[in-house]
Each structure stands twice: as C-alpha cells, then as structure tokens.
Amino acid sequence: MTVLSHLRRAFFRPPSFIPAYPTTTTLTSAYHFIHSEHNSTASIKSEDKKTQGKWLTLPPFKATVNGGSLGKRIAGTGEGDAGNTTAIKWVMRCCPQLPRSLVQKLFRLRQVRRKPFESSKSVGDVHAPDSQVKRVSAKDSMRFGDTVYLPITVQALPTEKTECLCTEEELKFLHDLELYKDSAVIVINKPTGMPVQGGIGIKRSLDELAGTYLRHELSEAPRLVHRLDRDSSGILVLGRTQLSATVLHSIFREKTVGASNIDLKSEKRFLQRKYWALVIGSPRRPQGLITVPLGKVVMDDGRSERITVVENVSTTPSQHAITEYRVLDSSVHGLTWLELSPLTGRKHQLRVHCAEVLGTPIVGDYKYGWQAHKKWNRAQISASSLEHKTEVCNKTSLPFGLNLESGSITDKQPNLHLHCKKMVLPDVSSAIKRAHVSSSVYDFSDIKSLKFDAPLPAHMQRSWDILCS
Numbered sequence: 001m002t003v004l005s006h007l008r009r010a011f012f013r014p015p016s017f018i019p020a021y022p023t024t025t026t027l028t029s030a031y032h033f034i035h036s037e038h039n040s041t042a043s044i045k046s047e048d049k050k051t052q053g054k055w056l057t058l059p060p061f062k063a064t065v066n067g068g069s070l071g072k073r074i075a076g077t078g079e080g081d082a083g084n085t086t087a088i089k090w091v092m093r094c095c096p097q098l099p100r101s102l103v104q105k106l107f108r109l110r111q112v113r114r115k116p117f118e119s120s121k122s123v124g125d126v127h128a129p130d131s132q133v134k135r136v137s138a139k140d141s142m143r144f145g146d147t148v149y150l151p152i153t154v155q156a157l158p159t160e161k162t163e164c165l166c167t168e169e170e171l172k173f174l175h176d177l178e179l180y181k182d183s184a185v186i187v188i189n190k191p192t193g194m195p196v197q198g199g200i201g202i203k204r205s206l207d208e209l210a211g212t213y214l215r216h217e218l219s220e221a222p223r224l225v226h227r228l229d230r231d232s233s234g235i236l237v238l239g240r241t242q243l244s245a246t247v248l249h250s251i252f253r254e255k256t257v258g259a260s261n262i263d264l265k266s267e268k269r270f271l272q273r274k275y276w277a278l279v280i281g282s283p284r285r286p287q288g289l290i291t292v293p294l295g296k297v298v299m300d301d302g303r304s305e306r307i308t309v310v311e312n313v314s315t316t317p318s319q320h321a322i323t324e325y326r327v328l329d330s331s332v333h334g335l336t337w338l339e340l341s342p343l344t345g346r347k348h349q350l351r352v353h354c355a356e357v358l359g360t361p362i363v364g365d366y367k368y369g370w371q372a373h374k375k376w377n378r379a380q381i382s383a384s385s386l387e388h389k390t391e392v393c394n395k396t397s398l399p400f401g402l403n404l405e406s407g408s409i410t411d412k413q414p415n416l417h418l419h420c421k422k423m424v425l426p427d428v429s430s431a432i433k434r435a436h437v438s439s440s441v442y443d444f445s446d447i448k449s450l451k452f453d454a455p456l457p458a459h460m461q462r463s464w465d466i467l468c469s
Contacts, residue, residue: 054152058094060117061085061142065435067243071250074426074444075258075270084141087112090148093242096220098154106150107138117145166213170399174213179235179452184244184429186214186222189454190236192415193402196227204400210238226252226345231364233457234275234420239428247428252345259322259343270449272424275340275350276328276456278409278417278463279360280372282336287326290353293318294346306367307348309356321346323353331467334377335409336360339421350418363409363463364416378409407459409466415459423452 064085091103091112106112114136136148166174180187190196190206198205211221222238223245239245255271295310295318310318321344328337340350351368355361361369398404407415427448434444456464
C-alpha cells in the first residue's frame with residue numbers, strides 16, 4: 001500500500017515533460033526486458049537525477065504480428081482483423097513485468113504520453129515543443145514510429161513479486177506435470193484439487209505457480225488461455241509469451257464461435273478436446289450430440305450460482321452449448337464411462353449436459369448430481385475393491401496439500417471423475433515463426449497439429465481398474 005500511495009502522489013503531481021534521446025541508462029534487472037519476439041529493450045532516458053520530469057521511454061512502434069488475426073487464420077474462420085495495435089497492448093508487450101492493473105490505472109489517470117514519428121525526426125528533438133507530445137488513450141491505435149512514454153515512478157514498484165516458496169519435492173512435482181513445451185506453449189496435466197486461478201481462500205494456484213516456476217529460459221510468465229474446474233483434471237494449455245497467449249485465446253474463442261459450422265466427421269478440426277467421465281447410469285443412446293442453451297441462475301441463498309439448461313431463450317439470457325458424446329464402457333455396477341467432446345467452451349458445460357440432458361450425472365459431482373448420489377447403491381462394489389481402497393489410502397499425500405491417493409468409487413465420497421484426456425492443438429510456435437516472415441500472404445491451413453494424451457489421475461485409474469476387472 002505504501003508503494004501504491006507513493007505512485008498515486010507521483011502521478012497526480014504534474015510532470016514537466018523533457019524527452020532526452022542522447023542520454024540513456026539501462027533499466028535495473030527487474031525492468032531490463034528484451035522481448036523474445038521483437039528484440040526491443042525498454043530504457044530510461046533522462047537529463048537529470050530528479051524524479052520529476054523523468055520518463056520511461058518505450059521502443060518506437062513497428063509492425064508486429066497480430067495475435068487475434070493470426071488465431072483466426074489458423075482456425076480457418078477468415079482473414080481476421082489486420083488489426084491495429086492499441087497503446088495499452090504496446091505498453092504491455094514492451095513491459096510485461098508491469099501489472100496490467102497498474103498500466104490501466106496509468107491510462108485512466110492520463111499519465112501516458114505519445115510522440116508521433118514525424119516529430120521524432122526533427123534534429124532538435126530534445127528541445128521539441130511539448131505540443132508534439134500528447135496524452136494517449138488506452139484504445140488509441142499506434143502508428144509506425146510512434147514513441148510512448150510512461151512515468152519513471154513505475155520503478156517504485158517492488159522489483160520482484162512475493163514468491164510462493166516451494167520445497168524441492170513440490171518443485172519436482174510441478175515440473176513432472178509438464179507434458180510438452182516449446183517456444184510458444186506449455187502443456188501440463190493438471191491434478192485434481194489444484195485451483196487454476198487464485199481467489200478467496202486459495203493460497204497457491206497453478207497460474208501463480210507456473211508464473212513463478214515454469215518460465216524456464218524466458219523472462220515472461222506463462223499465461224492461462226483456458227480453464228479447468230478445480231476438481232477436474234487433465235490437459236491445461238498455457239501461452240509462454242503474450243503473443244502466443246493471444247493467438248491461443250483467439251483459437252479457443254473461434255472454436256466456440258464457429259461450433260455450429262463444425263463438420264463432426266472431419267479429421268481436420270483445428271482444436272479437439274476429449275474428456276473421460278464416469279457417470280451414474282447410462283445414456284439412452286450409445287452416442288450422440290447435445291445442443292442446448294445454458295444459463296446462470298442465482299440460488300436461494302442469494303450468493304451462490306449454478307448453470308442450468310434454459311427452456312425459453314427469449315426471456316432468459318443464455319449461451320448455446322454443444323457437446324458430442326459416446327459410451328466407452330458400461331459396468332454391471334450401474335456406472336458408465338463416457339467420452340465427451342465439447343465443441344463450445346461454456347462454464348460447467350459437460351457437468352450440466354451429463355446431469356440435466358443425459359440424466360447421468362458425473363461421479364463426484366455433488367453440485368449437479370447430489371440426488372443421484374443419494375440414490376446410488378454403492379453396496380454393489382465388491383469386497384475385494386474395498387480391500388484395495390484400504391491399501392492405497394495408507395500412502396502419503398502429494399505436495400501442495402493434495403491427497404490424490406483417495407477419491408475412487410470405493411471411497412465414501414468419491415472425487416469428481418472428469419478428466420481432459422486428449423487434445424489436438426495447432427502448432428502455434430511454427431505458425432508464429434512463419435507469420436513473422438510473411439504474415440499477410442502465408443496460408444496457415446497446412447500447419448501441423450500437436451496431439452496430447454494425459455494419463456488418468458490415480459482415483460479415476462483405480463475406478464477404471466475396478467469396473468473393468
């Protein structure tokens with residue numbers, strides 16, 4: 001809070017703008033950033049040692065690959081917006097170490113300046129009149145050669161974020177989650193019970209842990225591009241740079257937007273996700289397509305929410321949700337293994353489709369299937385299975401407070417049996433490299449696909465072994 005107070009006082013104090021090109025000093029290690037895609041370094045340019053009047057000068061703007069447009073081209077949904085880069089995007093690209101909330105506040109307080117390229121070409125640039133340097137809004141488009149200035153007081157921020165310290169065992173566990181890594185993406189097998197993002201009562205999330213410990217050789221922190229519920233598990237993709245994260249965001253978004261036009265029989269779908277789920281009961285048909293709108297309702301307590309199928313879309317806000325399903329295996333115990341392929345990415349989509357449409361709630365889903373769990377006759381599980389449960393529960397818990405050695409169908413309260421088993425994703429790293437060479441004319445339809453397969457978590461594997469034995 002002390003730092004923020006200092007920044008607030010500094011921002012409201014009217015600075016005297018003195019751009020100084022001849023003299024430059026290198027930023028401290030925390031702010032010395034060389035962008036992996038643009039090889040640009042933010043530098044401090046000043047003429048005196050006084051804080052007032054100093055500015056952080058970003059590299060002149062130059063044409064860059066537009067991540068949103070590239071994502072659309074990879075998805076084959078059109079050329080996309082050739083795209084203007086906004087001022088806030090350029091600031092975040094040049095200074096990824098700055099919190100986005102702080103950058104947004106700088107723009108709100110009108111503390112960001114821009115000098116057009118034409119002004120910068122004058123010989124007497126150091127003494128150029130202030131009229132050539134104007135305030136810039138976050139959504140203003142950048143033009144070639146434009147130079148953006150930030151208050152030097154951003155350096156008052158702590159040079160390092162408070163790290164969540166991990167033991168050697170926890171670090172090894174975290175790195176063992178990695179299924180794949182290249183210059184653009186990291187793919188991990190998220191464990192059951194680990195939250196993807198922070199929130200109230202959450203001390204350590206995958207987002208925070210990956211940002212601190214999975215950077216590897218890059219200075220940028222990996223960024224989430226999609227979500228998995230805390231109690232589900234499986235394949236989770238992170239973008240390693242701001243550009244790759246933007247491309248991946250666009251790909252996942254286009255997957256949902258274009259879901260109605262997807263050819264289910266095509267092997268060339270640019271993004272495929274296949275979940276495995278164990279459900280109570282069995283669908284009427286061994287395979288099919290669920291296509292119903294989903295909406296959010298507030299519970300009686302006025303605080304909690306749940307997703308439900310919307311009957312009247314004209315009166316209730318809703319989002320169309322499409323899921324392809326097929327039966328993998330059925331059990332005499334009244335349980336069924338399903339493969340679920342979401343063609344859209346709605347919140348709790350698979351859980352609601354299983355519970356409310358198929359009438360077969362997922363094992364361990366007490367939010368949408370608590371009535372089915374009350375009626376479930378668990379006495380059908382054999383005595384030998386119970387002996388197996390006693391044996392595995394004696395094992396020690398895993399790092400980060402997780403206990404993945406229990407939660408199968410032999411336990412009194414099974415964990416959620418929903419796992420992102422397989423994913424097919426375009427080779428974003430290759431696409432970005434080619435886009436830098438010829439982003440306007442290259443045909444991305446021949447970009448190869450990356451295929452991932454995540455092993456089942458321990459509790460689901462034991463349930464599989466029990467039911468299939």
